[in-house]
Amino acid sequence: MTTYIPIADRDEELHDHPHSFITKWVFSQDHKVIAIQYGCTSIFVGLIALVLSGLMRLQLGYPDSFAFIDPADYYQFVTMHGMIMVVYLLTALFLGGFGNYLIPLQLGARDMVFPFLNMLSYWFFFISVLILLASFLVSGGPTGAGWTLYPPQAILRGTPGHDMGITLMLASLAVFIVAFTMGGLNYVTTVLQARTHGMTLMRMPLSIWGIFVATILGLFAFPALFVSAVMMVFDKIVGTSFFMPAILSLGEAVDHKGGSPILFQHLFWFFGHPEVYIVALPAFGLVSDVISTHARKNIFGYRMMVWAIVAIGALSFIVWAHHMYVSGMNPYFGFFFAFTTLVIAVPTAIKVYNWVLTLWQGNIRLTVPMLFAMGFIFTFVHGGLTGIFLGNVTIDLPLSDTYFVIAHFHMVMGVSPVLVLFASLYHWFPKMSGKMFNQTMAKVHFWGTFLGTYAIYLPMHYLGFLGVPRRYYSYGTTDFIPDSAQTLNANITNAAIFVGIIQMLFIINMVWSVFKGKKADPNPWEATTLEWQTPENPPGHGNWGSKLPVVYRWAYEYSVPGVKADFVPQTIPPEEVEMEEGAGPYIYRGEEEHA
Amino acid sequence: MSNQAVDKVGHWQTVCDDWGDDKQAFKVHWGKFMMWIFLVSDTFIFSCFLVGYMKVRMTVTDPWPFPSEVFALTLFGNSIPLILIAIMTFILITSSGTMALAVRFSHFRDKKRIAQFMFITAAFGASFVGMQAFEWSKLIAEGVRPWVNPFGAPQFGSVFFMITGFHGLHVSIGVIYLITVAMKILKGHYDKTDYEIVEIAGLYWHFVDLVWVFIFAFFYLW
Ligand code: HEM
Numbered sequence: 001m002t003t004y005i006p007i008a009d010r011d012e013e014l015h016d017h018p019h020s021f022i023t024k025w026v027f028s029q030d031h032k033v034i035a036i037q038y039g040c041t042s043i044f045v046g047l048i049a050l051v052l053s054g055l056m057r058l059q060l061g062y063p064d065s066f067a068f069i070d071p072a073d074y075y076q077f078v079t080m081h082g083m084i085m086v087v088y089l090l091t092a093l094f095l096g097g098f099g100n101y102l103i104p105l106q107l108g109a110r111d112m113v114f115p116f117l118n119m120l121s122y123w124f125f126f127i128s129v130l131i132l133l134a135s136f137l138v139s140g141g142p143t144g145a146g147w148t149l150y151p152p153q154a155i156l157r158g159t160p161g162h163d164m165g166i167t168l169m170l171a172s173l174a175v176f177i178v179a180f181t182m183g184g185l186n187y188v189t190t191v192l193q194a195r196t197h198g199m200t201l202m203r204m205p206l207s208i209w210g211i212f213v214a215t216i217l218g219l220f221a222f223p224a225l226f227v228s229a230v231m232m233v234f235d236k237i238v239g240t241s242f243f244m245p246a247i248l249s250l251g252e253a254v255d256h257k258g259g260s261p262i263l264f265q266h267l268f269w270f271f272g273h274p275e276v277y278i279v280a281l282p283a284f285g286l287v288s289d290v291i292s293t294h295a296r297k298n299i300f301g302y303r304m305m306v307w308a309i310v311a312i313g314a315l316s317f318i319v320w321a322h323h324m325y326v327s328g329m330n331p332y333f334g335f336f337f338a339f340t341t342l343v344i345a346v347p348t349a350i351k352v353y354n355w356v357l358t359l360w361q362g363n364i365r366l367t368v369p370m371l372f373a374m375g376f377i378f379t380f381v382h383g384g385l386t387g388i389f390l391g392n393v394t395i396d397l398p399l400s401d402t403y404f405v406i407a408h409f410h411m412v413m414g415v416s417p418v419l420v421l422f423a424s425l426y427h428w429f430p431k432m433s434g435k436m437f438n439q440t441m442a443k444v445h446f447w448g449t450f451l452g453t454y455a456i457y458l459p460m461h462y463l464g465f466l467g468v469p470r471r472y473y474s475y476g477t478t479d480f481i482p483d484s485a486q487t488l489n490a491n492i493t494n495a496a497i498f499v500g501i502i503q504m505l506f507i508i509n510m511v512w513s514v515f516k517g518k519k520a521d522p523n524p525w526e527a528t529t530l531e532w533q534t535p536e537n538p539p540g541h542g543n544w545g546s547k548l549p550v551v552y553r554w555a556y557e558y559s560v561p562g563v564k565a566d567f568v569p570q571t572i573p574p575e576e577v578e579m580e581e582g583a584g585p586y587i588y589r590g591e592e593e594h595a
Numbered sequence: 596m597s598n599q600a601v602d603k604v605g606h607w608q609t610v611c612d613d614w615g616d617d618k619q620a621f622k623v624h625w626g627k628f629m630m631w632i633f634l635v636s637d638t639f640i641f642s643c644f645l646v647g648y649m650k651v652r653m654t655v656t657d658p659w660p661f662p663s664e665v666f667a668l669t670l671f672g673n674s675i676p677l678i679l680i681a682i683m684t685f686i687l688i689t690s691s692g693t694m695a696l697a698v699r700f701s702h703f704r705d706k707k708r709i710a711q712f713m714f715i716t717a718a719f720g721a722s723f724v725g726m727q728a729f730e731w732s733k734l735i736a737e738g739v740r741p742w743v744n745p746f747g748a749p750q751f752g753s754v755f756f757m758i759t760g761f762h763g764l765h766v767s768i769g770v771i772y773l774i775t776v777a778m779k780i781l782k783g784h785y786d787k788t789d790y791e792i793v794e795i796a797g798l799y800w801h802f803v804d805l806v807w808v809f810i811f812a813f814f815y816l817w
């Protein structure tokens with residue numbers, strides 16, 4: 001038997017050099033093209049979700065002024081907005097987009113290990129998006145069950161879209177999971193098996209660590225969603241009773257009995273909570289690299305950062321029932337899940353401290369990506385703190401299903417990851433397109449988004465304390481909601497419309513710069529990681545020309561004393577590092593000592 | 596690392612060194628590694644199905660039927676419990692053996708033998724699916740449907756058809772997979788590279804067998 005040759009040691013060139021437009025840009029197997037396809041598709045659906053949120057806000061801020069939004073529409077908007085944002089925008093863009101783009105480039109691989117499967121992954125994702133959008137066109141419209149899709153109401157008559165809508169939603173999710181699995185297998189295998197010479201696991205940029213662990217979470221968490229989608233489709237179409245108890249609906253007994261709605265909640269949140277980290281971990285990773293690069297300092301506590309990512313990933317599988325405190329579960333369960341939830345705060349806090357300590361005394365360059373990254377630290381700390389409230393059973397019970405929850409999760413998993421997405425999109429745009437974006441426009445975009453989202457979500461905490469419930473079309477008159485709450489709501493809506501519109505700056509900037517932007521420097525941020533050292537800009541097919549890069553050190557060699565430049569790329573051999581007059585030879589202290 | 600050093604720090608250190616090394620974490624073909632992760636992910640799917648089954652079995656309001664009666668077959672005038680399922684299980688486990696032989700011959704690069712044993716394995720798999728179809732039609736003829744069940748809780752039919760169906764789908768895909776790989780081997784598609792693909796297909800097949808053992812235990816013996 002011959003021994004197996006590592007991918008990095010094989011001298012083969014890529015076999016399939018694409019020639020026609022179709023193989024190059026449509027059915028491409030190149031990870032960079034697939035990444036851009038994922039990116040454009042997810043941003044496109046994300047914009048739809050943004051419009052839906054604007055419509056909801058119009059109704060909430062100015063109740064009954066918009067005749068075209070009736071209560072059923074509102075529920076459909078809530079549902080589609082939530083689901084699209086979480087799954088089809090954030091998951092797809094972080095993993096399908098940045099995962100695809102960065103894994104081979106930052107690890108020094110020519111492509112994913114199985115490019116054909118990678119291409120299929122995108123096209124399955126594309127189909128899932130088509131199915132999702134098709135639900136807007138069928139009779140009855142998309143499902144209005146809320147993004148959690150809880151049965152029994154998800155499939156009972158009386159819930160909007162209980163007919164075709166919910167079926168299409170479940171089908172779309174199932175196809176999405178197949179797509180994710182095909183991509184995810186590639187990401188994990190490429191990270192573990194296709195790194196280049198010298199790229200040890202503990203030299204990988206944190207972006208890769210975040211994406212890698214998040215992908216593993218996805219591969220283990222999405223099965224629960226898949227199974228619940230299959231079982232619910234059966235309940236809906238075939239008439240089984242997995243989740244459906246005997247129940248009266250609109251005065252009639254349904255044809256179901258003996259099912260367990262709580263089972264669905266467990267399955268859903270066994271997926272749903274890790275899903276939060278599927279979105280957050282890549283964000284943690286990407287933002288670490290952005291912060292370190294633009295602060296011209298090595299990331300503080302690299303080893304701790306890696307272990308924190310791994311620990312958070314592992315813990316995220318044993319906290320799911322903190323979403324179910326109000327489901328009537330055993331108080332001892334509540335105790336257990338509250339405890340594990342609060343334990344997660346420890347590695348999370350370590351990460352936050354390390355970001356701040358990376359900035360501390362750094363030579364901070366207030367570039368556009370850096371602005372967004374620093375904005376992220378604010379919103380994430382903010383959302384994380386309210387999470388500690390909600391993790392405790394006794395505090396969660398009165399706050400559950402109020403605007404406090406809305407404010408919490410928008411801060412922590414809505415705004416925060418989105419800010420990282422913008423940071424990363426601006427950071428890597430020069431590499432992806434070879435062009436520079438317009439700085440002024442981008443800075444306006446940042447301040448509008450950052451301040452605007454605070455204007456939206458800060459008041460919502462207060463509304464939550466008043467007890468204003470979430471998922472309500474309008475409130476009528478109640479004892480506990482004062483009239484002034486309506487004024488607040490109107491102002492939140494104004495801010496939301498403003499934030500929505502200002503996102504157009506981003507789109508315009510990107511599209512304009514791709515065609516008309518200034519040519520970008522191959523390494524405009526003076527970063528150390530491999531993707532900035534490619535022979536061509538943007539990198540060509542196969543990424544590295546004839547020879548794979550060799551890695552000599554970790555990804556955070558910034559502002560090393562004695563070195564002339566304030567950064568040392570991972571690919572420069574130690575003897576070629578230029579030193580200042582009088583400084584001794586360059587010594588690499590190693591990633592171990594920085595820990 | 597010298598041998599002495601290994602003794603000093605213990606074997607865990609060498610394991611960590613291997614994982615933390617550059618290029619690759621495991622000294623295996625990437626395809627095999629990818630199959631492993633896929634199977635772990637698939638394990639989560641089957642586990643969720645089985646956990647769902649257990650939970651539903653606890654919440655149902657009607658009595659759960661006795662598997663040994665429902666799955667009995669009348670042969671020569673005697674009702675023998677679980678006989679068909681015993682045969683099916685036996686066949687599937689045998690097919691794991693023939694698959695192992697195919698893998699063995701792949702180490703000798705013996706194209707004909709590999710293909711031969713893969714075809715035999717596929718044939719066993721196909722007969723398993725055939726018998727499952729027989730069992731399904733028997734239950735259907737007796738009036739069991741995913742939504743009704745003359746023997747007790749309707750959920751019995753729901754879970755039965757869903758889980759065995761999902762497993763049967765895996766077997767059927769496996770049969771197609773094995774046949775495709777065997778044909779490609781005969782055509783000389785892997786002559787220039789390695790026969791790793793046989794082991795990869797083998798992993799999948801053993802997994803599908805293993806899952807069956809769990810389904811068998813939870814469904815027919817509980
Ligand atoms: C300008 C940006 C956004 C605005 C104005 C906005 C607004 C809203 C509104 C009004 C609701 C419904 C509240 C209710 O009636 O219960 C909602 C729900 C939700 N949003 Fe956002 N949102 C925005 C961005 C995001 C982002 C980026 C995410 C990504 C995680 C997100 C995830 C969700 C989820 C999961 C729900 C819950 C849906 C449900 O209750 O089923 N939103 N949002």
Ligand SMILES: [Cu+2]
Nearest residue numbers: 273276320323
């Ligand atoms: Cu959670």
